[in-house]
Amino acid sequence: MSGSTKGFMAMKGAGYYSRATIGAKHVMDNAAGLVLDALERMDPDDDGSVFRVTDMGAADGGTSLAMWGRVLARVREKVPGRPIEIVYTDLPRNDFSQTFQNALGLTGQETYAGKVPEVYVLASATSFHEAILPPGTLDLGFSATASHYIASVPCEIADHVHMVGAAPEERAAYEATGAADWERMLLARAQEMKPGARLALFNFGIDEEGRYLGNTGGINMFDTFADLWRGLRDEGVISPAEFAATNFPQCYRTEAQFTAPFLDEQGPVWQAGLRLEHVEARVVRCPFEHNYSETGQGAAEFARDYIPTLRSWSEPTFVNGLSDNRTLEDKAAIINEFYGRYQARVAANPTGHAMDYVHIYLVARKEG
């Protein structure tokens, strides 16, 4: 998930992070079929030119390795004479060394590199709200679980930490920023894509039943975050200003919001040649809740396994909310207390806690 940094978790080591992102890997593995389907609808010439793909907001690249293994093997079959360039992108502070080590097979994870011939691995730190590649050079653009990050927050959320729990006018501001960023993202891609290229974007969203990440019928994860953070405020552990400054820089969009730019024939995205080929919502079950429910695992063990998957992406938001005047040690103590409370709450009453993934899956083509 783009935009996250490992933060204090980095001290816990790579294995910890890898386990915490297993659900994101499930999302990718399940979605590989959509990318392969898109590839089958393409008819690329085997003309020796470079076949270029991007993995935008790839973070350490680990969760998409297996998917790319399948997709790049199929590209190799379709165009045996074309070298493939895969460009991993994320923000400049991303640990690109880790991304390269994962992709090149230096961390023990299985990778396509060295198996699928003629694949060249590259990286970019240009935001996907801008042009990452020169015009007309992209064959297949891909991004999963990244576009919910907005370039900047439009306002503070007074009594919550995420736009899903914000007051109506706050929420509207986030949705407006989210719409502008989404349009910018799509226009930048439309410019990069060759005629006939495909774009596969799988993002956190809100489905027709109102479900979203960590809110699929049980206990609402974001409400729990807000409740526990509010508790620290009310006890004086953090200040009211710190609570107010803690806002996920994210917008969860509905299917209608995701598809709107593709459906407005007068709008810039349609005019730029992007056409929607496929859209669907899917829920991917929380692997930790699943394991707990199926195996009779104890509540304490479930809580211990479950919290890291929340922490792996949410921690930077809570750290960033804290005052710059605090020492690193002070911040770490507060953050550890916060997630400790979440863990204790789950351990005491585990039923209903689950970070099920709710994604809106879109595939688009560039008119040729």
Next chain:
Amino acid sequence: MSGSTKGFMAMKGAGYYSRATIGAKHVMDNAAGLVLDALERMDPDDDGSVFRVTDMGAADGGTSLAMWGRVLARVREKVPGRPIEIVYTDLPRNDFSQTFQNALGLTGQETYAGKVPEVYVLASATSFHEAILPPGTLDLGFSATASHYIASVPCEIADHVHMVGAAPEERAAYEATGAADWERMLLARAQEMKPGARLALFNFGIDEEGRYLGNTGGINMFDTFADLWRGLRDEGVISPAEFAATNFPQCYRTEAQFTAPFLDEQGPVWQAGLRLEHVEARVVRCPFEHNYSETGQGAAEFARDYIPTLRSWSEPTFVNGLSDNRTLEDKAAIINEFYGRYQARVAANPTGHAMDYVHIYLVARKEG
């Protein structure tokens, strides 16, 4: 300088590292003219295709920023209609996040990005002994102060730490590895280059007077390294096995060794179409010794300023020589003692200490 990691120096911060590499920046700045001359000999079509350059072994990219500013501005003038891709390469453990932050202007260093229009910044962690890019896609390949690193050391050096001070049969083994790596490097580039493309390679070497980095008439820097490291061995601070295991994975080549593959018309480099256009040796004066000599700086201050420039690239070799059984703290103490002794030696008797840069500058073209 590729292959180095900041190691224990990282704790001292980015400014420390930047000052320590000022000499390497001087080398780049002085060499920009050679790259601009090469560019003038090229006659690229302004056909809208991507103009691709590489900066191989770029480390954090900081020392070449000013050079690229001049070169890319000239590329922009020559082919106003062609987007430019610049690909920074180094080994997978390089801090590519820092490289991107420098190149994209996030660290306060002046950069071409945002000034020269239509420049796309990318990175690769593929070794320059392999193909970094697809065949026939490179317009201008560049590498400075990187190819002295060899892929693996052929043997231990019994009574020294660098091949320049090794026994004849040891030195011959390093030279053989250096020749093989150099040929592999050139062949990989020949494959990547378009017809008419240029390759500018500026590397540490040994000039006709036998001068090389840190050995230009005064006190030999590598002999000082070896002497001080030997002293730690003789005192029992490090073991004889650790001394023997400490070997710079480097080969300094003579001009004849650098140019040999270009001159053998039956050899693979000539056959692959690479032609030597220019070769020369240059000495770039040590900025710290220069400052000391010109300003009447005190010996202690000179020693304090001078040691970091040695340490910035040599430290990993000494750290790697130490036993894996040692704790990180133990290693740090030994390394600090070692550089502390070097500093004390310079402070006590500064005359003759200088890390003058000796490079062999080569420019080649790919036959079209």
